[in-house]
Amino acid sequence: MxxxxxxxxxxxxxxxxxxxxxxxxxxxxxxxxxxxxxxxxxxxxxxxxxxxxxxxxxxxxxxxxxxxxxxxxxxxxxxxxxxxxxxxxxxxxxxxxxxxxxxxxxxxxxxxxxxxxxxxxxxxxxxxxxxxxxxxxxxxxxxxxxxxxxxxxxxxxxxxxxxxxxxxxxxxxxxxxxxxxxxxxxxxxxxxxxxxxxxxxxxxxxxxxxxxxxxxxxxxxxVGRRYYVEMELDGDVNAAARALLPVGKVKVEDRRIVVEAGEDVRRKAVDTVLRAGAVPVEVRMRRAGLAEVYRNLLEAGS
Structure with a gap:
C-alpha cells in the first residue's frame, strides 16, 4: 500500500x-x-x-x-x-x-x-x-x-x-x-x-x-484573511465612500457601504465615516465565505 x-x-x-x-x-x-x-x-x-x-x-x-x-x-x-x-x-x-x-x-x-x-x-x-x-x-x-x-x-x-x-x-x-x-x-x-x-x-x-x-x-x-465591514449610513454616503478608500476596497449599495480588508477594520472604518460627516446607523463585520471566493474566482476567469 x-x-x-x-x-x-x-x-x-x-x-x-x-x-x-x-x-x-x-x-x-x-x-x-x-x-x-x-x-x-x-x-x-x-x-x-x-x-x-x-x-x-x-x-x-x-x-x-x-x-x-x-x-x-x-x-x-x-x-x-x-x-x-x-x-x-x-x-x-x-x-x-x-x-x-x-x-x-x-x-x-x-x-x-x-x-x-x-x-x-x-x-x-x-x-x-x-x-x-x-x-x-x-x-x-x-x-x-x-x-x-x-x-x-x-x-x-x-x-x-x-x-x-x-x-x-x-x-x-x-x-x-x-x-x-x-x-x-x-x-x-x-x-x-x-x-x-x-x-x-x-x-x-x-x-x-x-x-x-x-x-x-x-x-x-x-478564503484567507478577508473581512467585510458593512455599514448603514445616515449622511453623505458618497463622501464617506471616498474617505474609506485608504481603509480597504469599498462598495456602495444605496445607503449601505461594504469595506473589504485583510483585517478587522471596524474601528478605523467608523472613525473615518464620522470624520467624513456621516453617521453609522448599523455596523456589522463578517469573514469571507466559500461562496464569495468561488464567485470571485469565476468572475476573474470570465
Whole structure:
C-alpha cells in the first residue's frame, strides 16, 4: 500500500474532437480526506469523475490509485474506486437486499454477509426486505453509497450526493460521508453545487472552470484573511465612500457601504465615516465565505 495520496490525477485530459472537456487536471486525495469539487455546469466535473472511475478513458495524463496506474492496471484501479451518481439506479420492484445482491455478483463478491454489512454501514438495517420503490430519495441515496461500498473501495466518488434531498436527508447523507472518511479512512471526492454543504463537510476544495482546476486548497487557504465591514449610513454616503478608500476596497449599495480588508477594520472604518460627516446607523463585520471566493474566482476567469 502506498504511503502517499490514495488517489492522484496527473495531467488528466479528455478531448472530444476539437473540444477540450478536461484540461490537464492535477488533483490528490489523501486517506480520510474529503475533497469538494466545485464548478459551474460544463466545467468538466462529471467528465473528470468518469475518468477516475474508469467509465471514460483519458486522452492523456494518468490516474494513480494506491500507487497503481489506471493505464497499466485498469481493472484493479476500477475495483478500488466506488461511484455514487446523483440519482442511483435501482430496480424499484426488488428489495434493497436483492438490488445489492446483483451488484455483489457483478463485482465478484460471493460473501453475502458483505451485503448486510453495507446495509448496516449506511443506516438501512431493517429495510433489507423492503422494495426500493418505497424508499425516500434520501434512503435511495444511502443505498447508492451501500452499493458502492460492496467493492470495499479505498476511494469514493460522489456526484451531487444531496441533489433533490430535503435538509434532513442532506444532513444524514453528509454525516454518513464524513463518517466513512473519519472512521474508515476512505478518500472521498464530492462534486456539488451546494457551497454551504461543501464548506461544512470538506477538508479541501478544488474549483474547476472550462475544464481546468483554477484553484485548490483548504478552506482557510482559499478564503484567507478577508473581512467585510458593512455599514448603514445616515449622511453623505458618497463622501464617506471616498474617505474609506485608504481603509480597504469599498462598495456602495444605496445607503449601505461594504469595506473589504485583510483585517478587522471596524474601528478605523467608523472613525473615518464620522470624520467624513456621516453617521453609522448599523455596523456589522463578517469573514469571507466559500461562496464569495468561488464567485470571485469565476468572475476573474470570465
Amino acid at each position: 502506498s504511503s502517499g495520496p490514495v488517489l492522484r490525477a496527473m495531467g488528466l485530459r479528455k478531448v472530444y474532437g476539437d473540444f477540450v472537456a478536461v484540461d490537464r487536471v492535477d488533483l490528490e486525495i489523501g486517506r480520510g480526506e474529503i475533497v469538494g469539487l466545485l464548478g459551474p455546469n460544463g466545467a468538466g466535473k462529471t467528465t473528470t469523475i468518469s475518468m477516475m472511475v474508469g467509465l471514460v478513458p483519458p486522452t492523456s495524463g494518468d490516474l494513480v490509485v494506491e500507487g497503481r496506474s489506471v493505464r497499466r492496471d485498469p481493472v484493479w484501479v476500477r475495483s478500488r474506486v466506488g461511484l455514487v451518481p446523483d440519482s442511483p439506479g435501482f430496480y424499484d420492484g426488488m428489495t434493497a437486499w436483492e438490488n445489492l445482491w446483483i451488484t455483489a455478483r457483478l463485482n465478484g463478491v460471493r460473501d453475502e454477509s458483505r451485503i448486510q454489512d453495507a446495509i448496516s454501514r449506511v443506516g438501512l438495517s431493517g429495510w433489507e426486505d423492503v422494495a426500493v420503490g418505497k424508499f425516500s430519495k434520501g434512503m435511495k441515496q444511502r443505498l447508492g453509497i451501500a452499493d458502492a461500498l460492496l467493492k470495499s473501495p479505498s476511494v469514493l466518488l460522489l456526484d451531487e450526493p444531496t441533489a433533490g434531498l430535503d435538509p434532513g436527508g442532506s444532513d444524514e447523507v453528509l454525516r454518513l460521508i464524513r463518517s466513512l472518511a473519519d472512521g474508515e479512512g476512505m478518500a472521498v471526492l464530492m462534486s456539488s453545487h451546494l457551497l454551504h454543504q461543501v464548506e461544512w463537510v470538506c477538508d479541501r476544495v478544488a474549483v474547476m472552470d472550462r475544464g481546468r482546476v483554477i484553484a485548490q486548497g483548504t478552506l482557510d487557504q482559499l
